[in-house]
Amino acid sequence: MAINLSSSSYLVLGLIGLRGPSSSYQLKRAVERSVGYFWPFPHSQLYVEPRRLADAGLLEESAETEGRRRRTYSLTPAGREALREWLRDPDTEVFQVRNxxxxxxxxxxxxxxxxxxxxxxxxxxxxxxxxxxxxxxxxxxxxxxxxxxxxxxxxxxxxxxxxxxxxxxxxxxxxxxxxxxxxxxxxxxxxxxxxxx
The missing domain is CATH 1.10.287 (Helix Hairpins)
Known part of the structure; x- marks a missing residue:
């Protein structure tokens, strides 16, 4: 299934690429200690976006069968290729300061x-x-x-x-x-x- 990928999509793919399999909560904590300092965005997206990327085949989702039934996401080959394709393109959006x-x-x-x-x-x-x-x-x-x-x-x-x-x-x-x-x-x-x- 083809989907439009946003900066938030690539943020999720990139964090999972660096960290390995991660839950949405772990992604939230990773953002708070790293890219959140220069790329603020609603943390609720870290709960919505991984599921959307999994539905598109860019992430693989696994869920615990007991306890908190936490969902963990890992990169698929298609997700890794989407991330690499994004990184190959040197163009970015215009630098914005919104203060x-x-x-x-x-x-x-x-x-x-x-x-x-x-x-x-x-x-x-x-x-x-x-x-x-x-x-x-x-x-x-x-x-x-x-x-x-x-x-x-x-x-x-x-x-x-x-x-x-x-x-x-x-x-x-x-x-x-x-x-x-x-x-x-x-x-x-x-x-x-x-x-x-």
Missing amino acids: EAELKLFFSELGDEGTAERLAEAQVRYHQGRLEEFQKMLERLVDVPDLEKRVAPLVLGVRIEEACLSFWHDVRESGVRGALGRTGLPLPGGHAGRHPD
Whole structure:
């Protein structure tokens, strides 16, 4: 049976490919400790998607006959080939940042005095915490053999958090105009921004 495969489909196939046979609960725990940091999605899909993939012949399902009757899924040859075919294609969807803080900043002129600065203060705390969390994980995992490719997205996460922290720090310390000024580009109103020191 042919089905449309989504990013969530490939996430399930990939996790089972890395971990071996897994239950939906085990997949949920694996996501929380790994790709969930950079690929958030509803965990309920980890209970629905494996069954759908099993119906399509991409996963094999086995169920316990006693106790909790837990279902475990493993890759079939067709599932492994679907995963490899996806990995062969270097094209991806457009990179998206969907952050409510950016939406609030966009509309902040409609708020009261200090709206942008309060938002920036909260974002500095948030991104500082995320950065520290990522750095601790990186320190713990960077020397584990054969994990380089799985750890690489964490390095990207650190760099993104550093950029976010720098931006929100500028807004907090110098206001929105100060953050714009650090681009080195002309500012609205004809004033030139300055390059970072």
